[in-house]
Structures are given as C-alpha cells and as structure tokens.
Amino acid sequence: MARAVVSLPATVKRGEIVEIKTLVQHAMETGFRRTQLGIAIPRDIIRLFVCTYNGEEIFRAEFHPAIAANPLLTFTTVATESGSIAFTWTGDKGFSLTESARITVE
Amino acid sequence: MTTRRDFLVAAGSLAGGIGVASAAGSAHATPAAMEEAIRKAIGDAPVRKGRVKLDVPPLIDNGNSVALSVAVDSPMTPSDYVKAIHVFSERNPLPNVLSVHLGPRSGRARIATRVRLADTQTVLAIAQLSDGSCWSDSAHVVVTLSACLEEGLI
Secondary structure (H helix, E strand, O other): OOOEEEEOOOEEOOOOEEEEEEEEOOOOEOOOOEOOOOOEOOOEOEEEEEEEEOOEEEEEEEEOOOEOOOOEEEEEEEOOOOEEEEEEEEEHHHOEEEEEEEEEEO | OOOHHHHHHHHHHHHHHHHHHHHHHHHOOOHHHHHHHHHHHHOOOOEEEOOEEEEOOOEEEEOOOEEEEEEEOOOOEOOEOEEEEEEEEOOOOOOEEEEEEOOHHHOOOEEEEEEOOOOOEEEEEEEEEOOOOEEEEEEEEEEEEOOOOOOOOO
8 A cells, every 4th residue: 555645844823834745655657668578567657646725726736757756746835724734646547545634823 | 508598588688678779769759749748738828938946956877766846936926926837858758747736825836856867858847827928947967877768677
C-alpha cells in the first residue's frame, strides 16, 4: 500500500502563508522503458493531485511521466480558518490515495 | 566457447538494445513538439520573458531526480494572480513535465518538485496570469546520466 507524507504547521496565524510539502510513494513508471528482452513496460504514473481546504479546491497539479519517482510537491496557501486540508492523488491502474491534515488558525 | 547461458544473455541484451534504440529514435520530443504542447496548454497567447524564476541546477549528475522550483512575481490578490504554471522539456520523450493550477488563496506563486530529465536540454516554465498574459523563464541544463530510457530490471 502506497504511503503519503504531508508536512505543514499545525498552528498558524490568520492570513499567514503556509507552506505545504507533500511526498507520496509511487514508482512513476514512465512507459518508455523496456525490459532486457525488449518488452515495453506499461505506463503507471500518478496523473492528478488535488488539495482541498475545508472542501474547497485550492491547488491542483497534473503530473506527466517526467515527474520523478515518489513525487514531491511543495506549494503554499493562505491560512483562512481552522479545519482540515485534504490531499488526493489519482493515477493509472486505479491508483487513488487520500491523506488529510488538521490546521488550527488563531 | 559460447555457452547456452552466454548466448541467451547476449541475445537478451541485443533485443533490449534494439528496443531502446528504436524508442530513442522516435521518443524524443523536439522543439516543435514542445511548441505544440505549449499551444495546447495556453492557447494562442503571446509569451513574454520575465516575472518567472525557474530554478534548476545547471549541471545534473543523475537525470532521474532533479530538484526544480518555479516562482512567479505576482501579488496573488483576487484581481491579479497566477492561474497556472506549466513546465516543459525540449528533449524528454514527452514535452509536458508538470502543470499546476493556483489561485488567490495560494498566497504566493511558488512551487517545487523533482523531475526527470532525459538529456542535455532547455527547460521552460510558463506562468499564465489572471489577466491572460503569459510569462516565461528558461534554463539550460547539462545532464550526464539520463532518465526515462534505461532498461528496466524486470
């Protein structure tokens, strides 16, 4: 089972810009490699990453085979209110993973 | 003397070699393919240089994992923000690398990730702003060990 790690501060001040780091375990097989016998290895990558803040989408990323294995992505958001931030990765072969984090805004 | 094992290993690597060679022949993006990918992503908008800062090391030992970050000079207010950032590669098998969609709630237009680079080439980042204008920055990178086309271990 794939694992994901997200890193963001637990408590922030209202209006502060929060940096969010996400890391997910995935081989990101490009589809361009071949085995030693010349057989093409099918593509198996994460296609889409969506981040929602209390249900509202704040960030979206489309991945292509040029993203390295175990995709790392760093982005920012403005802390508006306390609540939960959810992260969803979806990809080839039915890959789907959701992670969430709590944030407290003072 | 050639043993059966030697022969099979040689035949296997030859087949793999042919596979890689044919893939390399057709699977490299060209500047024309990159241009097409850019038009698909941002439409006909003219792209100007500036406001974007693409940060990628100039010399890369291992193309399998290259730290890349893009920052755009923008106030990120509801009336003036960066809508999207696209990253393109000139000589990877596919020209698209990454597309991200931001908004005023991002606060700052800066992203960082790790990418694969198949060859010595120019990497291009384009930012699409809320007023429809597009800004870009490019970086030339030298790659010594390329990604994407090596043989698998299975």
